[in-house]
Amino acid sequence: MKKFVFLFLFASALWMSSCKPDDNTMMMPTTNTFKVTVTNISTGKDYFASGTTGLIMPGESYSFSFHAGKGHYLQFGTMFVQSNDLFIAPSDEGLALYDGDTPLTGDITGMLLLWDAGTEVNEEPGVGPNQPPRQSGPNTGMDENGTVHLVNDGFTYPALSDVIAVSVAHDGGTMFTVTIENISNNASLATPFAPGTWVIHSAGQKPMFADGAAASPGLEALAEDGDITLMDGNLSSKSGLTVPFAPGAFSVGSDNAVFQTGMAADAALEALAEDGDPSGYDAPATTGIFNMPVGASMPGPLVPGGSYTFTFDAEEGDALSLALMFVESNDWFAGIDAMPLYASGKAISGDITSSLTLYDAGTEVDEYAGAGNNQPLRQSGPNTGPDENASVMPETNAGAHVPALSDVLEVTIEIN
Numbered sequence: 001m002k003k004f005v006f007l008f009l010f011a012s013a014l015w016m017s018s019c020k021p022d023d024n025t026m027m028m029p030t031t032n033t034f035k036v037t038v039t040n041i042s043t044g045k046d047y048f049a050s051g052t053t054g055l056i057m058p059g060e061s062y063s064f065s066f067h068a069g070k071g072h073y074l075q076f077g078t079m080f081v082q083s084n085d086l087f088i089a090p091s092d093e094g095l096a097l098y099d100g101d102t103p104l105t106g107d108i109t110g111m112l113l114l115w116d117a118g119t120e121v122n123e124e125p126g127v128g129p130n131q132p133p134r135q136s137g138p139n140t141g142m143d144e145n146g147t148v149h150l151v152n153d154g155f156t157y158p159a160l161s162d163v164i165a166v167s168v169a170h171d172g173g174t175m176f177t178v179t180i181e182n183i184s185n186n187a188s189l190a191t192p193f194a195p196g197t198w199v200i201h202s203a204g205q206k207p208m209f210a211d212g213a214a215a216s217p218g219l220e221a222l223a224e225d226g227d228i229t230l231m232d233g234n235l236s237s238k239s240g241l242t243v244p245f246a247p248g249a250f251s252v253g254s255d256n257a258v259f260q261t262g263m264a265a266d267a268a269l270e271a272l273a274e275d276g277d278p279s280g281y282d283a284p285a286t287t288g289i290f291n292m293p294v295g296a297s298m299p300g301p302l303v304p305g306g307s308y309t310f311t312f313d314a315e316e317g318d319a320l321s322l323a324l325m326f327v328e329s330n331d332w333f334a335g336i337d338a339m340p341l342y343a344s345g346k347a348i349s350g351d352i353t354s355s356l357t358l359y360d361a362g363t364e365v366d367e368y369a370g371a372g373n374n375q376p377l378r379q380s381g382p383n384t385g386p387d388e389n390a391s392v393m394p395e396t397n398a399g400a401h402v403p404a405l406s407d408v409l410e411v412t413i414e415i416n
Contacts, residue, residue, distance in 0.1 A: 032313070032347045033312070034313075034341065041304075047201045048072060049401075053180065057192050059185045064198060075093075075095070080163075082133065085120040088113070091111075093205075125191075130142070146214075163183065165180075165183050194225075207238075241328060246325035249272060252318050259335060261392050269361055272333065274364050275325075278324075294306065319339055332366075336355045354406070359395060360390075364383075369401070372385075
């Protein structure tokens with residue numbers, strides 16, 4: 001009997017062993033459905049750039065430089081110190097820095113005006129006891145409670161062309177230099193120009209003041225006391241590079257079918273990186289595109305606060321690659337290069353922002369980010385900049401004004 005039981009168990013073990021699946025032929029790889037969310041976490045800015053000027057005494061000059069592109073305007077202001085609250089500035093809408101494709105250059109003194117901030121009652125220029133050279137302290141004159149307007153108080157002032165000379169030089173590319181000269185030492189009334197502020201902005205904006213409106217506290221301090229602390233703080237907090245992204249493309253597999261680092265970009269990548277056009281990747285067998293912001297009714301760019309999502313199936317051994325254009329550039333894109341989707345047999349999930357890199361597609365010569373006239377928001381048409389004829393490489397010289405990708409993009413992945 002014992003012998004029979006032993007033989008039965010042995011035979012059963014052999015039968016079960018023969019029925020065990022072959023790991024190489026019968027076990028199927030694990031497949032999961034992944035969802036990727038790409039979010040623009042940047043903060044939009046009202047103005048492109050801003051800065052300050054120094055005290056300019058009679059006979060002295062001061063220069064400042066900046067980058068600007070088509071559609072940008074310059075506004076600046078400095079106190080006429082021998083007054084209660086007068087300042088020199090262009091019109092409240094500023095000066096257009098381009099006329100079509102032609103940059104503003106030369107003597108712009110004739111575009112300047114003498115403004116009254118409307119915050120302090122005017123006294124005779126050059127002798128008033130509440131004017132900075134003679135007042136006992138800041139903000140000591142009688143309140144006017146008026147609005148910003150061109151000076152019309154009945155006092156006599158020297159012509160602005162006898163007091164100040166301002167010129168603009170176009171230094172090439174997107175660089176401009178403005179020079180302010182105090183020539184009042186030869187005028188009927190010599191006056192210092194107090195420290196001032198400048199800002200690069202868009203059409204229709206009035207960043208420093210508005211004709212007929214009450215002066216801001218920042219303008220009051222600038223125009224009454226040459227104190228630019230408030231104005232500079234307000235402008236600088238609202239100035240910088242706004243960072244939208246264009247629709248993008250992705251691939252899932254063992255290789256990166258979107259881009260190859262160190263290789264020349266193909267036509268699909270060139271269109272994506274130069275013009276935000278991912279249509280060359282709309283081939284579901286190998287790649288896909290993402291172009292519909294969450295909550296939108298039609299495809300569009302990824303503006304601050306917006307998100308793209310896309311889903312796909314992947315198995316162990318697959319990797320994710322993606323690319324989307326950094327719009328304020330000639331041919332930069334944020335990319336993930338073949339990031340494995342499984343680790344030790346387990347599907348990954350969570351924040352994968354650290355896998356992002358800023359790349360240069362090498363197809364178009366770079367200009368200053370946010371100002372280049374061959375960049376999408378300013379170019380006359382697609383593919384208009386000079387060819388670069390280089391390879392796809394990480395961008396290592398973006399400029400100090402360009403934020404790190406981790407400050408403007410967040411990418412997460414989850415298993416559906």
